[in-house]
Each structure stands twice: as C-alpha cells, then as structure tokens.
Amino acid sequence: MVNEMTTRSPALPQLAPRDADSHKGDYGRVLLIGGSPGMAGSISLSASASIRSGAGLVTVAVPRRCLETVAGYDRCYMTVALPDDLKGFYELAASRVAQLSESATVLGCGPGMRTGVGAEGIVKTLCSQESDKPLVFDADALNCLSQCDDWKSMLAPRMILTPHPGEWERLSGVAASDRKAQEAAAVETGKATGATIVLKGSKTFVTDGKKSVHNSTGNPGMASGGSGDVLTGVLCGLLAQGLAVFEAAHLGVFVHGRAGDLAAESVGQISLSASDLLQHLPAAFMSLSEQ
Numbered sequence: 001m002v003n004e005m006t007t008r009s010p011a012l013p014q015l016a017p018r019d020a021d022s023h024k025g026d027y028g029r030v031l032l033i034g035g036s037p038g039m040a041g042s043i044s045l046s047a048s049a050s051i052r053s054g055a056g057l058v059t060v061a062v063p064r065r066c067l068e069t070v071a072g073y074d075r076c077y078m079t080v081a082l083p084d085d086l087k088g089f090y091e092l093a094a095s096r097v098a099q100l101s102e103s104a105t106v107l108g109c110g111p112g113m114r115t116g117v118g119a120e121g122i123v124k125t126l127c128s129q130e131s132d133k134p135l136v137f138d139a140d141a142l143n144c145l146s147q148c149d150d151w152k153s154m155l156a157p158r159m160i161l162t163p164h165p166g167e168w169e170r171l172s173g174v175a176a177s178d179r180k181a182q183e184a185a186a187v188e189t190g191k192a193t194g195a196t197i198v199l200k201g202s203k204t205f206v207t208d209g210k211k212s213v214h215n216s217t218g219n220p221g222m223a224s225g226g227s228g229d230v231l232t233g234v235l236c237g238l239l240a241q242g243l244a245v246f247e248a249a250h251l252g253v254f255v256h257g258r259a260g261d262l263a264a265e266s267v268g269q270i271s272l273s274a275s276d277l278l279q280h281l282p283a284a285f286m287s288l289s290e291q
C-alpha cells in the first residue's frame with residue numbers, strides 16, 4: 001500500500017511564460033536514443049512529441065539502418081546514425097552516445113531500441129555518467145536495466161523511469177496484476193534512489209518516494225501502440241525547458257492525458273492513434289492556462 005503519511009500530493013506545476021527575446025538555446029537540447037528496423041516510428045513519435053512540448057532543439061540518434069526512415073517522418077528534428085548490426089545498436093554505439101550526450105541538456109532512451117549488447121552498453125554508459133542532466137528511461141532501456149542485478153544502484157535523482165505494468169514487473173519483480181503492490185514498489189524505489197517513477201496505466205502514478213500523485217487525465221482510447229513513446233518525448237521537452245524532474249513527470253502525464261482526451265473528442269476513442277496525441281498536444285498545452 002502507498003503510505004499517504006509518507007508521501008504528499010503536490011499542485012500541478014506550470015511552465016513559465018517565455019521571455020520575448022528568448023531563443024531556441026534557452027529551451028534545451030534533447031538527445032533521444034532508440035529505434036530499430038521495424039520500430040523506427042517509436043523514437044520518431046518521442047522526438048516529435050519533444051518538439052511539440054517546447055524543446056528548443058531535438059536530435060534523434062538511431063541505428064544507421066533506420067536513419068533515412070526516421071529522418072523522413074518529421075523535418076523539425078535532427079538525426080544522427082549510430083553503429084548498428086541487424087539486431088539494432090552495435091557495441092560501438094555506446095561511446096558515440098557518450099560523445100553526443102556532452103552537448104545535450106536532456107537525454108531520453110529506449111523506445112523501439114530492442115535489447116542486446118549494444119543497447120545494454122548505451123544504458124550502462126548513460127547511467128555511469130557523472131552528470132546532473134535529466135535522463136528519461138522508457139521501454140527497452142527499462143528492459144536492459146532489468147538485465148542488471150544491481151539496477152537500483154544505477155539509478156539517480158536526475159532520472160525518470162516510465163514503465164508500463166509489464167515493464168515494472170520485469171524490473172521490480174512485482175506482478176502487473178497487483179497494482180497496489182506495484183505502486184508501493186515504485187514509492188520504495190523512489191525513496192531508495194531519488195529517481196522518479198512514472199508507473200503508467202489508466203491512472204498513471206508518479207512518485208519520487210517523497211511526493212506522489214495519481215494522474216486524472218487520459219482515456220482508454222490511448223490504449224494504442226505508441227502512446228507511451230509520445231509520453232517519453234513530452235517529458236524530455238518539459239525537462240528541456242527547466243522543469244525539475246518530479247515536476248516534469250507530474251505535468252507531463254497530465255498534459256499527455258489531456259491531449260488524449262482532446263483527441264478522443266475529435267476522432268473518438270476507437271480511432272485514436274499516437275499520431276492524434278501529437279496533433280492534440282498544442283491544444284493540451286494551451287488548455288493549461290485555463291487550469
């Protein structure tokens with residue numbers, strides 16, 4: 001059980017208004033790492049969502065075989081090819097990620113990445129960096145973490161983990177069918193590591209072990225492939241604009257669900273796709289001022 005006495009539920013954070021003479025460098029440089037042949041769309045959804053969530057500059061690092069595909073989805077982000085083999089990232093990709101991450105202000109990793117030696121090397125490299133840069137781990141980055149016996153010791157307060165219940169079962173060992181126990185494990189992990197855990201679901205639970213909140217937006221139309229990939233990008237976009245880690249997670253899940261609710265009003269729950277979430281992020285952000 002989540003102990004209400006040891007966690008508190010904060011108010012919805014807000015983004016500050018933009019200075020009239022600000023420029024793209026003021027809104028952060030996001031580096032997203034992921035994708036693989038057959039799952040190029042996932043990391044593209046994340047990158048496009050980062051742009052729609054206000055990031056100044058977004059770069060996507062993908063296996064070389066996916067570069068042209070990913071680049072063709074959206075003109076607004078940059079692409080970098082990483083060493084690959086037929087299974088995804090090749091071992092040498094980790095050192096290139098280390099180089100690229102130096103010029104980024106926010107890092108996101110995992111959607112569509114697959115698991116393998118190359119992907120595991122990237123996750124370990126990102127975790128071992130002496131850095132305060134915010135880092136979002138989703139999907140296969142979480143699956144790579146779960147291969148490490150000491151995965152909790154690899155976490156830090158700069159990190160957000162965004163597992164769905166299946167991914168959280170792999171990591172925490174707590175069955176996806178026991179939501180209360182999964183939330184309690186998320187609180188314990190937050191307390192032990194300082195990381196923020198976003199345990200996704202119909203009422204997504206966000207905790208850093210000290211503060212916790214259940215999200216109130218979203219609908220079952222979002223139960224469609226790619227919805228979570230969009231959330232990863234939203235979180236990176238908010239972090240890039242300077243929100244603190246827990247605050248970015250709190251606002252991110254809210255605005256992502258609001259985009260889903262607006263999309264459902266427009267196209268219905270049955271037809272709702274992750275692309276519709278992207279299209280409704282602008283209205284979701286504009287609606288925040290009405291909160």
Ligand SMILES: NC(=O)C1=CN([C@@H]2O[C@H](COP(=O)(O)OP(=O)(O)OC[C@H]3O[C@@H](n4cnc5c(N)ncnc54)[C@H](OP(=O)(O)O)[C@@H]3O)[C@@H](O)[C@H]2O)[C@@H](O)CC1
Nearest residue numbers: 039040041042111112113114139140164165166176225226
């Ligand atoms: N367009 C693209 O390129 C897309 C690419 N994608 C990429 O695909 C990769 C695999 O990611 P994944 O999430 O699809 O599969 P996986 O990690 O095996 O998890 C499924 C397992 O968890 C269980 N489970 C239990 N509760 C659950 C819950 N509430 N929500 C979800 N699952 C739940 C579930 O149980 P079951 O459904 O059998 O009841 C099953 O056993 C990853 O890289 C991702 O980024 C996708 O984003 C789609 C769009």
Ligand SMILES: Nc1ncnc2c1ncn2[C@@H]1O[C@H](COP(=O)(O)OP(=O)(O)O)[C@@H](O)[C@H]1O
Nearest residue numbers: 164201202218219220222223225226227228229
């Ligand atoms: N029934 C639902 N109600 C509200 N939100 C949902 C529902 N089903 C899924 N979602 C949201 O959609 C996203 C799904 O994430 P995930 O399972 O990682 O998808 P994918 O990996 O296909 O991108 C999460 O943010 C989750 O909260």
Ligand SMILES: [Mg+2]
Nearest residue numbers: 139164228229
């Ligand atoms: Mg996912």
